[in-house]
Amino acid sequence: MKATLLLETALKHFAEEGYEGASLSKIAEEVGIKKPSIYAHYKSKDDLFMSALHYSMESQKTQMASYFNLSRHQPLDKVLSGYFHWFAKETDENVQMKFIIRTAYFPPLKLEKEVGQLFDPFLDDMHRHLTRLLRERERHQKVLYEDDYSKAALAFLTIAEGTMTELVYSGQEQYEKRFEAIWPIFWRGLAL
C-alpha cells in the first residue's frame, strides 16, 4: 500500500523538518514516486499534513489505551512509572511522538485552528484515562488531592510531558537520567 508508505514517510519529514521545512519533492523521492503523484492520494500539502497528524494521534491513542489495559493489575506506582517506559520504547522510533509534540507546540500558523481542534480531545483523553485510574485505585493506594483526582492526573501529565520532551530532544540516555531524578521525588510527593 503506497498510500500508507507515503503517509509514514511524510510524517517522518514533518517531524524532523516541520511543516514549512518538509518538501513534497523529497518525500516523494523517498517513497519512490514523483512529486505530482502525491496529488493522486492527497489534495494538498495541508491535506497530507493533517492526515499524517490524524494518523499519528489515532495510533498513539490506541497504544495508550492498550497500555492501560495491559497494566491494569499492577500496583499504581508501577502503572505510572511504566507508562513512561512504554512510550519511550513503543513509540515507533519516537517519530510519531516527535511529530505530535512538535505540532502541538509549534503548529504551522495557517493550520493552527484545525490542529487545535484535533489536539484538545486527545489531551482530554489522556487526562480522563489517568483520572479514572487514580479513582479506581483509591482503596489500595491513597494519593494527594484525594478530593480531586483530576488534579493529581494533571501533575502526572506535567512530568510525563517534561520527560517525553526530553526524550524527543536529547535521546534515550538523557531521558533515563531525568526519569531517575524525577520519579522518586514525584512518587514520594504523591503517595499518602
Place this chain on the structure above:
Amino acid sequence: MKATLLLETALKHFAEEGYEGASLSKIAEEVGIKKPSIYAHYKSKDDLFMSALHYSMESQKTQMASYFNLSRHQPLDKVLSGYFHWFAKETDENVQMKFIIRTAYFPPLKLEKEVGQLFDPFLDDMHRHLTRLLRERERHQKVLYEDDYSKAALAFLTIAEGTMTELVYSGQEQYEKRFEAIWPIFWRGLAL
C-alpha cells in the same frame, strides 16, 4: 539603531514561524526596509538566525543570573517556585524565550551542530546555577539526593520544562493550573 531593530524583529519572526517559515521579505517589511538591505547587516539568513539566537541567549542568561541574585535571601521553596513564575513570565511575554525553546527542541537541520554548540553551555549554566543553589542551602533546608545535588537540580528542570511547555502550548491559565497541581507534590517529595 536599525541593526538592533532588525535583530529583534527577526527573532520574533523566527520564534513564531520557525527558521524555514520566517521570510526575509516580511522581516524587512516590518522593519521598514527592503529585503536586500538586510545584507548590509548580516551576510546570510543563517547569519541573521544565529545572531538572533546568540543575542537572545545572552539576554536570557543575564536575566537568569539576576533572578538568582535578587532572590538569594528567600527560603529555598520560594526561590524555586519563584523561578517557575519567572520562567513563565519570560516565555509568555518575551519572544526571546519562545525562540530559544523552539530552537533548542527543533533546530533547523542545517544549523543543528552550530545551535547545539551554543546550547550546551547554556543548559549547563542553568543546571549549575540550580546545583549551586541547592548546595548553598543545605544547612537550612535538606533535600533528597543530598549526596548529588545535580540530580535534584535535574528533577527540578524537568518539571520546569514540563510546565513551561504547557505554557507555550496552551497559555497562562492552563499553566497556572498545572503549577498548582505539581508544585505541592514536588516540594513534598523533595524536602526532607
Place this chain on the structure above:
DNA sequence: TATTTCCTAACGACCGTTAGGAAGGTGAAA
C-alpha cells in the same frame, strides 16, 4: 573622501500545484 546603509533590478533555485495523458486494473455489458 571613505564607509556604511539603503535602493532597484534581477538571478537561479525551489516551492506547491495543475494540466493532460499513459498504464493498469476492475467490473459490467455484449
Place this chain on the structure above:
DNA sequence: TTTCACCTTCCTAACGGTCGTTAGGAAATA
C-alpha cells in the same frame, strides 16, 4: 470471453510565485 468504459495511480511538462542572494549604484554618514 471479449469489449468497453471507468477508476486509480503514476508520469512529464510546466505554471506562477516566493525564496535567499548578488550586482551595481545612490544616498547618507563620518
